[in-house]
Amino acid sequence: MKDKKQNILIIGAGLCGSLLALRLGQRGYNVSVYEMRPDLRKVDISAGRSINLAFSDRGNKAMKLVGIEYKVKELCIPMNGRMLHDKEGNTFLSNYSGRDHEYINSISRGELNGLLLTEAEKHENVTIHFNKKCKSVDFEKTTALFKDYNTKHEFVEDADVIIATDGAGSAMRKSYYLGKKFLFSFSQDYLTHGYKELSILPTKEGGYKTYKNALHIWPRGDFMLIALPNLDGSFTVTLFLNHSDGEYNFGNLTTPEIVTEFFKKEFPDALKLMPNLVDDFFENPTAALGTVKCSPWHFKGNTLLMGDAAHAIVPFYGQGMNASFEDVVEFDKVLDQNLDNWEAVFTTYEKSRKKDTDAIADLAIDNFHEMKDHVANPIFQEKRKIEMALEKNFPEEYSSKYSLVTFNENIGYKEAMLKGRAQDKAILNMLADGEIDVNGELKNILEKVKQQTEAILEDDRIAGLK
Amino acid sequence: MKDKKQNILIIGAGLCGSLLALRLGQRGYNVSVYEMRPDLRKVDISAGRSINLAFSDRGNKAMKLVGIEYKVKELCIPMNGRMLHDKEGNTFLSNYSGRDHEYINSISRGELNGLLLTEAEKHENVTIHFNKKCKSVDFEKTTALFKDYNTKHEFVEDADVIIATDGAGSAMRKSYYLGKKFLFSFSQDYLTHGYKELSILPTKEGGYKTYKNALHIWPRGDFMLIALPNLDGSFTVTLFLNHSDGEYNFGNLTTPEIVTEFFKKEFPDALKLMPNLVDDFFENPTAALGTVKCSPWHFKGNTLLMGDAAHAIVPFYGQGMNASFEDVVEFDKVLDQNLDNWEAVFTTYEKSRKKDTDAIADLAIDNFHEMKDHVANPIFQEKRKIEMALEKNFPEEYSSKYSLVTFNENIGYKEAMLKGRAQDKAILNMLADGEIDVNGELKNILEKVKQQTEAILEDDRIAGLK
Incomplete structure (x- = not known):
């Protein structure tokens, strides 16, 4: 593995995969990345919606590692605290820290992912293939089976090492689970609550309809609404609500009238900023909130899971992306140790890293209760x-x-x-x-x-x- | 469901399934049980080995419910405490309780299971089919697909309700997981340690070679040996050891010499009672130790998981069987509430029961550390x-x-x-x-x-x- 000409295959060119490709490219490896979606820099795959994420110091440490922290800063909207909204529309700003220089940022997933892809592709030794979906991984042979969405053909790729950064629904993790070749501990835990994305559009002049530099929260005990700002003046709003229990739930919010009634009663000030509520509500899907943990992440020195593929968490600590970026930082530290072989690298990495990703998974669930309930x-x-x-x-x-x-x-x-x-x-x-x-x-x-x-x-x- | 003529299909006639069949038979339901193994009362399916289990008050409460506690008592060997063995062969008896009437029992899985089957079959409305393996369950249609091991044919059975008590590897739980028709939280967690069964045979006169009325433990920090008595004078001995780490582990105990060296060094007094050690060691499989949790256990009012199928735990609290028997007691209490439909029964049962089976799963892992380590x-x-x-x-x-x-x-x-x-x-x-x-x-x-x-x-x- 000290031979930098080793071929590393990365499955998934999302946030974690593209950062990993960039870093391994910087280190001189031959890196091939396979991504099932089209190139998000060329195709508008989110149908006009820029989904934003919380970006903070752990994520920024990774940006510093690859030297793009100033480019990323341009994409950031600082959020200094939580803006709490009560039912009467009163607001209260609760800072994230007593230290002025400590704040989190709202950032567009698409813009950041695009930047990472562009930076990765600047390296001759990095190649990114789009529209190629991984169907399974043969972790004993270190090969992956892909389907090309354009040609409809299936093909197998061989590599010295395969790293899967293919997210919460990871194909390689599924191969680990179904393969039954080793004892694979695995959990998927769903919350009783799901979520739906909505939006507050910009003013006609392109300005923000409510305070820009905060993460807005409407905590209501058993459910909540949040909003994060986007660079174009809009906010991405997310409703977190029980799937089937309680007076209002995703199961019974079935007509424009009930949805409007619910918002009028619970989030009247938000409703005023959301004339598009009903359209958003019925156009956008209701999604599940789950935590995934597993172990081992690696099979010998052949394959490794990273990012959400290894540890998907609920979004309530704003740490999902930051944790995946930190994976790359920690993995890079292990590479610096110049260990003898990939198995030693993967074992050392998992041993030091897993306790931390388990912890952030649990903290994120704690914060679910804190945000919807304890803050009030x-x-x-x-x-x-x-x-x-x-x-x-x-x-x-x-x-x-x-x-x-x-x-x-x-x-x-x-x-x-x-x-x-x-x-x-x-x-x-x-x-x-x-x-x-x-x-x-x-x-x-x-x-x-x-x-x-x-x-x-x-x-x-x-x-x-x- | 108040119509007692309802047809209940039970998958699995192990300890939990046969007790459940007996109790539902007593309550007047039409019960059909399908078991993949042959009838253990007729065929010696454990190849001459009677595997024993710890039986205690929660299990006995279930036996009282079905009125067979005196028959079960005859199968029990009281164990008043833990007999600790140090490396020099010194022993120390640590009672399980300061109250004399509180002790646990060693009981043969096969004998107890046979008794439950016989009691269940006394009810005209209970039928048990052997050699019929469940392959999958269509929980939306409330049907199960079986394969008959004798005829090799597959067939589908329909029922008003299906209850799966088919153990840690439950086919119905797999159908829940793979079906992706609802949010199914699921975890399987393996310990770093596995186990292997060994034996201390009776004396020539059929007596016990070491103290009968105790659970023997040789705690050695990172591994341990235990022994439980059988009615025939033998003890079933279990070695709990790391799969791959430590000076000695299942991965490197590969020759008769190394196995004997390991026992001579760590368990010299046990070795003297085990002239058959090497044969046992290489004939018997090394098995994994896992915890399974999941939720929901039921799909609407159609299907329900019970016993190990819903919550498999590691054996260190001696509560696996007791917890599964207690499931039947708790389910029976819910039936007493005369709720309107099976969905209400299943929901009520899971709501009251799951917190307790989650707790015993965690306690059993605590006790793994206590037994191998803390007791010394x-x-x-x-x-x-x-x-x-x-x-x-x-x-x-x-x-x-x-x-x-x-x-x-x-x-x-x-x-x-x-x-x-x-x-x-x-x-x-x-x-x-x-x-x-x-x-x-x-x-x-x-x-x-x-x-x-x-x-x-x-x-x-x-x-x-x-």
Whole structure:
């Protein structure tokens, strides 16, 4: 594998696959990428809709690795906090961090993916093939079977190594599962809730109809609406709602009248910005929200799963893309170790990485409950106020769970989760017991929180808990 | 469904299926059972090996429900505790409970299954068909496709309701998964360890070569050997060992010499009782240890998964069979509610039951670590001593996690898990902090443990943790 002329086949030219192709191209490997969709730089495959994503420090670390952070910055719309909307239309901005330089960004999936493809193709040793769908992988022979959507022919490609970055529905992961050649641990877990994309269109002048630099949330306990800004003045709006339970659910929102009634009752201020609601609602699909975990990611030194193919997560921490980009950073670090063979590379990579992708999967589900429910809960709001004050006044000494996960790209998700959860538990319990309150002396609160957090972690360690 | 003449098709006549057939037969339903294996009462399908299982109070509650607890008692060998064996061959008996009437039993899977089949067949409205393997289930049409192993023909059976009790490799669960007609959450998780069955044969006189009334354990940190007694004087011995890591593992135990060396070094006292070790080792398969969870168990009012088909667990809590039997008890309780239709029955059953089968799955993995490792760890041993003393002296006031899970059949696994884990954490931390010790005044220890357990549960509740 020290021979840079080795042939690496990448399945999938989405965000993770195109970044991986770029990085492996930079490192000098011969890289062939096969993507089932047409080239998104040439064909408008999202039918006029630019779907946006949250982009933050872990993702940006990967952009720095490949040297395109300034190009990416031009695609970003900073979101400094959550803009909460209550039923009366009152709004409240809750910053993501007490430190001004810490914010997340809204970015267009298509624009970013296109940039990565263009950068990857600048390398002579990188070739990208579109309209070629992977049907299965023979992981013992290190070959992949593709179908060419243009010619309708099937063909087999051979490589020294195959890396599948073909997303949550990965064909290679399916081959692992159905092959039964090794013990493959696998889970797919669906939430009771699904989602549907809607939109707030720009003003006639191309401006934003509501505050641009925030992630808007309409939390309603058992369901919620969110909106992220796009560069063209529009917002992509997403409704998260139970599939079949509750007074309103995707199962019974079946007529324009009921949909309008639901929005009028629950999201009246949003409805005013969405004259196109009913059309959007019935044109766009209702999609499922699932988490995928599996292990092992690799078969010997032949094949490896990366990105969503290895660990698909729900979107509530805004970390799906960031985690997949971080995969490439971590994989690159392992390549730097100059290990003897691909099996050692894959084993080392999975051993160090899996605990972190498991953690962000669990954190994303935590945040589902926090966003739809806790953000409107008084004790959680008090906690948030204290944490903002601690971050503002002791920027070097305190980071909330959200900050640890989102803005501390030099610690892993697992460490962020353990510390962040212990901090949350410490603050919530001290608030409940009256040991601290929002008007207390901050330095004193900081010391108590640190002490209590350490005590919680120590108690868990002694009890043999993870 | 109030019409008792409804036809219920049960797939699988193992422990759960035969108990379910018996109970539904008692309730007056028309029950047809299809089993892929031959009738185990007529054919010796385990090649002379009677595999035994741990049978305890939750399982016995089910036997009482169907009125055969006295017949089952005759098949039981009480095991009062764990007999721990160190490397020097020293033994130490650690009781399962401080209350004398609380113990578990070793029971033959084949004998118990045979008894349940015979009891079920006493009902005219119950028919059991052997050698008929279910290949798939059409859950929308409520039909199942079978292959007759004798005639080699395939045939389809129709029913009002299909209940699959066809074990960890359930054909109906596979149909749910592959059908993609609804969102099916599913996980299969393998441990790094596998297992292999071995044996200690009886003495020439048919007696037991080591102490009969215990579950023997040779804990060695990263692996272990256990042995359970059979009625014929033999013990079934099981080696739990890593598949591929560690100095010795299933991957490198490839010659009689290495196997003997391994046992001589790690289990010398067991080796003396096992002259047949090498033959057993190379004749018997190495099997995987996996956990299966899924949801939903039912499709509308048509089909339902029960027992291992719905929730396969690792064997370390001795609760696999007991949990499957408890499924039938809980299902029977729901039938008593006289709900309007099968969909309401299935929904109600899964809603109340799933949290408990999820909990025992997690507890069984906890106990894997406890058995191979913690039982030989000083602080865990001190905890165990304190708990034994508390149970002995305050039998009405204290039950350890093990007792809550094993001997308290009137609380669910979830409740047992939450309380039991909090107790463990309380005791371990108070021992580590010197707040209690094994020579302390017991009444005082009891109060401290109760108080601290409640505080731990309350802290978790405030933090929104489960």
